[in-house]
Amino acid sequence: xxxxxxxxxxxxxxxxxxxxxxxxxxxxxxxxxxxxxxxxxxxxxxxxxxxxxxxxxxxxxxxxxxxxxxxxxxxxxxxxxxxxxxxxxxxxxxxxxxxxxxxxxxxxxxxxxxxxxxxxxxxxxxxxxxxxxxxxxxxxxxxxxxxxxxxxxxxxxxxxxxxxxxxxxxxxxxxxxxxxxxxxxxxxxxxxxxxxxxxxxxxxxxxxxxxxxxxxxxxxxxx
Amino acid sequence: xxxxxxxxxxxxxxxxxxxxxxxxxxxxxxxxxxxxxxxxxxxxxxxxxxxxxxxxxxxxxxxxxxxxxxxxxxxxxxxxxxxxxxxxxxxxxxxxxxxxxxxxxxxxxxxxxxxxxxxxxxxxxxxxxxxxxxxxxxxxxxxxxxxxxxxxxxxxxxxxxxxxxxxxxxxxxxxxxxxxxxxxxxxxxxxxxxxxxxxxxxxxxxxxxxxxxxxxxxxxxxxxxx
Amino acid sequence: xxxxxxxxxxxxxxxxxxxxxxxxxxxxxxxxxxxxxxxxx
Numbered sequence: 001x002x003x004x005x006x007x008x009x010x011x012x013x014x015x016x017x018x019x020x021x022x023x024x025x026x027x028x029x030x031x032x033x034x035x036x037x038x039x040x041x042x043x044x045x046x047x048x049x050x051x052x053x054x055x056x057x058x059x060x061x062x063x064x065x066x067x068x069x070x071x072x073x074x075x076x077x078x079x080x081x082x083x084x085x086x087x088x089x090x091x092x093x094x095x096x097x098x099x100x101x102x103x104x105x106x107x108x109x110x111x112x113x114x115x116x117x118x119x120x121x122x123x124x125x126x127x128x129x130x131x132x133x134x135x136x137x138x139x140x141x142x143x144x145x146x147x148x149x150x151x152x153x154x155x156x157x158x159x160x161x162x163x164x165x166x167x168x169x170x171x172x173x174x175x176x177x178x179x180x181x182x183x184x185x186x187x188x189x190x191x192x193x194x195x196x197x198x199x200x201x202x203x204x205x206x207x208x209x210x211x212x213x214x215x216x217x218x219x220x221x222x223x
Numbered sequence: 224x225x226x227x228x229x230x231x232x233x234x235x236x237x238x239x240x241x242x243x244x245x246x247x248x249x250x251x252x253x254x255x256x257x258x259x260x261x262x263x264x265x266x267x268x269x270x271x272x273x274x275x276x277x278x279x280x281x282x283x284x285x286x287x288x289x290x291x292x293x294x295x296x297x298x299x300x301x302x303x304x305x306x307x308x309x310x311x312x313x314x315x316x317x318x319x320x321x322x323x324x325x326x327x328x329x330x331x332x333x334x335x336x337x338x339x340x341x342x343x344x345x346x347x348x349x350x351x352x353x354x355x356x357x358x359x360x361x362x363x364x365x366x367x368x369x370x371x372x373x374x375x376x377x378x379x380x381x382x383x384x385x386x387x388x389x390x391x392x393x394x395x396x397x398x399x400x401x402x403x404x405x406x407x408x409x410x411x412x413x414x415x416x417x418x419x420x421x422x423x424x425x426x427x428x429x430x431x432x433x434x435x436x437x438x439x440x441x442x443x444x445x446x447x448x449x
Numbered sequence: 450x451x452x453x454x455x456x457x458x459x460x461x462x463x464x465x466x467x468x469x470x471x472x473x474x475x476x477x478x479x480x481x482x483x484x485x486x487x488x489x490x
Contacts, residue, residue, distance in 0.1 A: 085475075155396060
């Protein structure tokens, strides 16, 4: 196993431990919100998943731009890995969202702005993946998926704009907004801890996925 | 610059001529649009939902889905007999190839629109009143944008397995913003709202066009570089 | 639609379990793959 894969696995392990700590913190040490009750605690694992999905999508787009510029196959592998990791996080985002919506909004799914936006993010990830698996020639696959990645990156603001022009049910931003965060201290701490844990986990998964894809390819080329 | 447009025009005219000989794709797309309109009409409970409530969505979904069929055709033709290689070997720039394909696709999609719109009026019994110019403006602006994206994606998907399935899978997310805005415009105009209310949406459509036509022009030449 | 503070615990548990299964499962899959590549070297 290469050092990069080993390091990636180590960071993934740290991320998983941190996530376990967040579970304890969120489930045992945060207050139960008065209006929403226990389902409010889904917030701590849902919001960071959305953050990681969006972050990996941006990484796919940036790696795609760099690939078309520098033509380094490593950038293509990185974009592929980021899309793969992002798909896992967007699955978390899309499953925890309705699980929160059912008890709090009274419905599994609603065409709320942010919910719709995340669904499109998911579709873009799926399309990207489907395209990669449908092209055989590595050079073509890299170019085609890079072009799709850049188109997707530019589509994101348009989708965002479109869904926001419609009425939204989603809770308004409570952390990243001009005035001070309006979350009670303990809740904010749990959310920030969760964001940290998720980001570490994502970095670990991405590093591992990338290193393994690279090793696998080198092995194939050698053998 | 003049060379670029001359080459692009030559490619577009070639495409239109080839299509003019068989008309297979165009007839399929137009028939598809008519069928979807008919199905929409029967898929609606006439007692529960008035035609006018559904009309704008029906128009746009029918038109864009039929357009995707027309787009699938644009490079499929070149794949037979390796005509695409011939086109790429020709002494014209890749930008000219894109522009030519883009112009031909625009021509096909406008024909689809020209058939869909009257059929829509006929089947759904809508009166455009003074709204027709606004709806046409929305249609033209929406088409300019999504056909540019569709032309690039069709060039990609024609080289994949399951090309006919892959194009809608990749393109539909890109249809969502223009279709949403166009439906907003149509809804307002059909209910007799003043033109001033749709200017914002038209501006959004124009912004989408500028961004994605530019991006298509920049990225298409990078697709094929053996 | 507010719910009473005791309700909805099941949704919370489901969400936490699903998250752990997806992210943990993904990490496990990568770990297995790493072992497979290491053993074939």
